[in-house]
Amino acid sequence: MNKVFKDAIEATADIKNGAIIMLGGFGLNGIPENCIAALVKHNVCELTCISNNAGVDDFGLGLLLQTKQIKKMISSYVGENALFEKQLLSGELEVDLVPQGTLATSIQMAAMGIPAYFTPAGYGTEIAIGKEVREFDGKMYLMEKAIHADFAIVKAWKGDKAGNLVFRKATRNFSTSMAKAGNITIAEVEHLVEPGEIDPDEVDVAGVYIHRIFQGSNYEKRIERRTTKI
């Protein structure tokens, strides 16, 4: 069993036009920078990207918007990206806006093998249109379905060659659920180590979920809003 790939170019080489891809991260926090750059290089098009946000104009998923490789975005908040707005208004880009908790849970349900579930988020709003509504204990809920993807691409702080991943601070965000939900999951890590170097007590995502792993490089880790103590 070998899960270790040389780099992002090799790990993403078989992603084809029209693929459905989940990309971990929240804003620019914990995004798979190396794989996004590789997708730009491979120039795969017509992608459906599932990601909480769409990056900013010149970083993160914004890079794939610049090159018009994305056909559809499934996100909860896309307000930081002017290019996105332009492509949306011109009809070049299709968008499904999903409440953030529903997006996270639909991905988690895919990871758990559960096809659908009920949540109160969005009841009585336009996102409820066409969805099954059910009452439990006097409260109204919408049926939401699990969200699956051909590929999940995440970035972790540390990973071992067996695929076990450890995340740092707030970078768990959507990444741990996506890592468990992909039909094929690709993990790029800041530190690739040997099996045994990660304490099993500390594993956030177990190796079974990870199909490909590689040592990432040149992380920019750009900060969207640099706020400091006044």
Added chain:
Amino acid sequence: MALDKFGIAKRIAKELKDGMYVNLGIGIPTLVANYIPQDITVVFQSENGILGMGPYPEEAAIDADLINAGKETVTVINGGAFFDSAESFGMIRAGKIDLTVLGAMEVSDQGDIANWKIPGKMVKGMGGAMDLVASAKNIIVAMMHTNPKGESKLLPKCSLPLTGVGCVKKVVTELAVLTITPNGFQLLERAPGVSVEEIIAKTAGKLIVPDFVPEMVIE
């Protein structure tokens, strides 16, 4: 005189009680964290996956791996914890978060809220707002009483696409504190020096006005 945004935040801070777990939205709600009474402890949740969110960091302590739901660099307090967004919203849905404070474009006298979309203009997305308003035990809206055109934002019915129905418990504006009752908005307090008549004139939704409306007490 009408309050400024800091005054609104100060008034909302008085709603915080010792031991509360609180989620603050972007804008005026974020300012509430600056005015927590000294004698109580509250814990802030950030829905991307932080419990025990602390203040902004010193320049030297900035960590790109640690941001809040507003994408700002933050810190974590002693006793804080990290988790993923799915768990974070599990906490919210399961009622573990005691209070949510968020902004709004419109609130109806039935407690409906609209804050995520203006048709025909840019749609930024709802983020976590729909999940928060559908599940939080207590929801306080922090907003201005009228929009920039001078039109009331407290309406009989929201005109913008809804974020949630029948969920808002209290509204704090630069003019007043109002609670939502089955019979509409009830005026609880007025800003120092603001007349009941001005509040009535600027509230389009159904408004219950008691005989005596005290002034807000803001230090």
